[in-house]
Amino acid sequence: MTLASPPVPALSAGLASLVAGRRRLAVFAVVGLALGCVLLALVAVGQGAIAIAPGRVAEILWARLTGDTALLDGRDVLVVMNIRLPRVLLGLLVGAGLAVSGALMQGLFRNPLADPGLVGVSAGAGLAAAATIVLGDRFLTGTLMKLPFAVLPFGAFCGGLISTLALYLIATRQGRTSVATMLLAGVALGALAGALTGLLAFISDDRQLRDLTFWSMGSLGGASWTKLSAIAPIIVPLLFAMPLLARGLNGLMLGEAEAYHLGIPVQRIKALAIVLVALAVGASVAAAGLIGFVGIVVPHLIRLAVGPDHRLLLPLSALGGAILLVAADIVARLIVAPAELPIGIVTAAIGAPFFLWLLLRRQGLIDV
Amino acid sequence: MSEAGTGDDIIVSARGVGFNAGGRALVSEASLALVPGTTTILIGPNGAGKSTLLKLITGEAKPSSGEILIDGENLHAIPAWRLACQRAVMAQHARLVFPFSVYEVASLGVDGIGRALPRQRREALVGECLAAAGVLDLAARRYQTLSGGEQQRVQFARVLCQIEAGRSIASRQALFLDEPIASLDLCHQLALLDMARNIASRGVAVLIVLHDLNLAVTYADHLVVMDQGRIIAQGAPARTLDDALLRQVFKVNLSLGRAPSPGLPFLLPQQHRVSPAA
Numbered sequence: 001m002t003l004a005s006p007p008v009p010a011l012s013a014g015l016a017s018l019v020a021g022r023r024r025l026a027v028f029a030v031v032g033l034a035l036g037c038v039l040l041a042l043v044a045v046g047q048g049a050i051a052i053a054p055g056r057v058a059e060i061l062w063a064r065l066t067g068d069t070a071l072l073d074g075r076d077v078l079v080v081m082n083i084r085l086p087r088v089l090l091g092l093l094v095g096a097g098l099a100v101s102g103a104l105m106q107g108l109f110r111n112p113l114a115d116p117g118l119v120g121v122s123a124g125a126g127l128a129a130a131a132t133i134v135l136g137d138r139f140l141t142g143t144l145m146k147l148p149f150a151v152l153p154f155g156a157f158c159g160g161l162i163s164t165l166a167l168y169l170i171a172t173r174q175g176r177t178s179v180a181t182m183l184l185a186g187v188a189l190g191a192l193a194g195a196l197t198g199l200l201a202f203i204s205d206d207r208q209l210r211d212l213t214f215w216s217m218g219s220l221g222g223a224s225w226t227k228l229s230a231i232a233p234i235i236v237p238l239l240f241a242m243p244l245l246a247r248g249l250n251g252l253m254l255g256e257a258e259a260y261h262l263g264i265p266v267q268r269i270k271a272l273a274i275v276l277v278a279l280a281v282g283a284s285v286a287a288a289g290l291i292g293f294v295g296i297v298v299p300h301l302i303r304l305a306v307g308p309d310h311r312l313l314l315p316l317s318a319l320g321g322a323i324l325l326v327a328a329d330i331v332a333r334l335i336v337a338p339a340e341l342p343i344g345i346v347t348a349a350i351g352a353p354f355f356l357w358l359l360l361r362r363q364g365l366i367d368v
Numbered sequence: 369m370s371e372a373g374t375g376d377d378i379i380v381s382a383r384g385v386g387f388n389a390g391g392r393a394l395v396s397e398a399s400l401a402l403v404p405g406t407t408t409i410l411i412g413p414n415g416a417g418k419s420t421l422l423k424l425i426t427g428e429a430k431p432s433s434g435e436i437l438i439d440g441e442n443l444h445a446i447p448a449w450r451l452a453c454q455r456a457v458m459a460q461h462a463r464l465v466f467p468f469s470v471y472e473v474a475s476l477g478v479d480g481i482g483r484a485l486p487r488q489r490r491e492a493l494v495g496e497c498l499a500a501a502g503v504l505d506l507a508a509r510r511y512q513t514l515s516g517g518e519q520q521r522v523q524f525a526r527v528l529c530q531i532e533a534g535r536s537i538a539s540r541q542a543l544f545l546d547e548p549i550a551s552l553d554l555c556h557q558l559a560l561l562d563m564a565r566n567i568a569s570r571g572v573a574v575l576i577v578l579h580d581l582n583l584a585v586t587y588a589d590h591l592v593v594m595d596q597g598r599i600i601a602q603g604a605p606a607r608t609l610d611d612a613l614l615r616q617v618f619k620v621n622l623s624l625g626r627a628p629s630p631g632l633p634f635l636l637p638q639q640h641r642v643s644p645a646a
Binding site: 012014015018019110111112247250251253254255257258260261262263264265266303307308309 | 423427428447448450451452455457462463464465466471472473476477479480481494495498499504505507508530
């Protein structure tokens with residue numbers, strides 16, 4: 001064994017090509033997905049009742065950025081700037097947030113099936129939103145006609161945060177979070193929130209029930225610059241924290257004790273990831289309703305393509321989630337035009353069969 | 369060197385360490401000192417508290433009583449990353465949920481604490497350690513598809529990586545191996561233990577938990593025997609192990625032989641079949 005060798009000894013040829021191959025795949029995947037994301041966004045902005053060519057969309061955006069007013073007139077500019085662009089940006093942001101949240105949860109729980117939906121974060125946010133729709137509407141109708149839709153995002157966000165904190169308090173003893181307890185407590189909390197939401201649906205009137213149903217299936221329909229500016233500061237920190245968390249999550253794959261032995265501040269990584277996920281999921285549910293399966297499908301596809309290294313998995317999941325949600329929104333808008341399908345139905349229709357397929361091919365996915 | 373001392377050459381010292389769980393004392397009054405350059409081997413029957421003691425010494429669990437010092441500093445006052453430079457740990461079972469490649473698993477050893485090293489150096493280091501553990505040809509394979517013994521060697525490569533990366537930061541280091549040869553064939557058992565001794569000879573304090581008494585005696589500079597949570601004997605292998613201890617601790621009625629040249633004791637389990645309990 002020649003471990004105390006000169007500073008930069010040559011790698012064996014096989015290993016060198018392995019390392020180089022990995023790096024090439026990483027660059028290819030990042031560039032490919034980023035390009036795909038931009039192109040899809042341009043197409044998505046052009047899609048709808050008034051069709052606008054992607055070239056014209058790029059032209060409008062460019063003119064807007066450079067302040068060139070000559071090109072900025074006409075109906076399509078209004079459509080792009082006020083309706084379509086906020087909607088697509090919301091889709092990109094929510095998709096990225098949900099996918100990264102899923103990848104973080106899976107890493108944290110060392111369970112490839114973990115998802116914000118699984119640990120009750122989405123259910124808690126959903127319950128709070130349902131309470132806002134039904135109870136808020138019932139007791140405060142006179143004061144504010146539009147109240148539910150003004151308070152809904154805030155309610156959902158608080159619900160997500162409360163359920164996460166409850167979960168954390170249940171699963172943490174003496175500063176250590178038990179992953180198994182947290183997973184099971186999450187299932188219980190999710191069931192409880194689901195039951196209470198069902199109760200609310202039971203006592204609601206027809207109009208409330210329709211609001212509730214529509215919201216619980218998710219939609220990017222209500223996008224506006226106001227909504228965007230409210231949720232962007234909550235989701236963006238999650239995206240910036242990815243490099244901070246990636247190495248720690250890689251170490252956690254071996255187990256908490258091993259991660260500690262490798263020099264990873266395990267408790268700090270866990271706390272940071274949990275808080276960021278609660279914030280991002282709460283904000284997503286608030287802005288777009290319950291959209292399932294993004295957090296489970298996207299990280300799996302990325303893992304199949306480039307492997308489970310979180311330094312690559314997290315940023316690629318962000319791009320992949322953004323692409324999936326914007327694409328699902330295009331489908332939702334086109335498939336029953338001029339009406340619009342709730343996007344949660346589209347993601348579930350893509351996600352659930354995909355998920356079953358993953359379970360069936362299983363090999364290499366779950367180490368059981 | 370029979371008790372935990374206070375000499376300058378000690379890197380890890382446990383002083384009167386105890387650990388209680390569920391009202392039972394899993395470890396009590398254990399004192400131990402690890403010295404750079406020596407291989408210490410911990411033996412004892414199942415449930416003797418070997419793994420618990422290892423967890424205490426590596427900082428994974430906090431002792432109920434007593435203290436553990438690393439280079440004179442209280443173990444739990446040292447931040448995780450610095451501790452990781454000073455010692456590496458190979459646990460008994462390491463399962464992976466996600467399909468990491470062998471190369472990626474081994475690089476976990478340098479990813480954390482070797483960040484100061486240039487990239488080429490890190491990659492070369494991983495290659496060397498994979499080669500040293502005899503798993504370089506498996507580098508592109510998925511960890512999950514390997515046999516238990518191959519997985520164990522990959523984990524050993526990871527630990528080697530950590531020791532080598534930590535060397536650039538910590539001048540004195542310790543290596544802990546919990547039953548590192550449990551799933552290995554004889555050839556790889558000897559190879560791994562040879563390598564552990566090799567690491568010790570370069571100034572690292574090595575502590576290994578073993579079950580095979582013959583191998584323990586062969587590779588130990590210092591033998592520690594545990595039973596019912598207590599260290600009941602420690603010292604040079606030839607003087608520590610005798611027939612009375614075997615009967616008391618391992619509940620077997622065998623007599624030790626003496627190998628001719630180095631005078632080390634050895635054990636023939638065949639006796640057990642030939643002359644059942646006298």
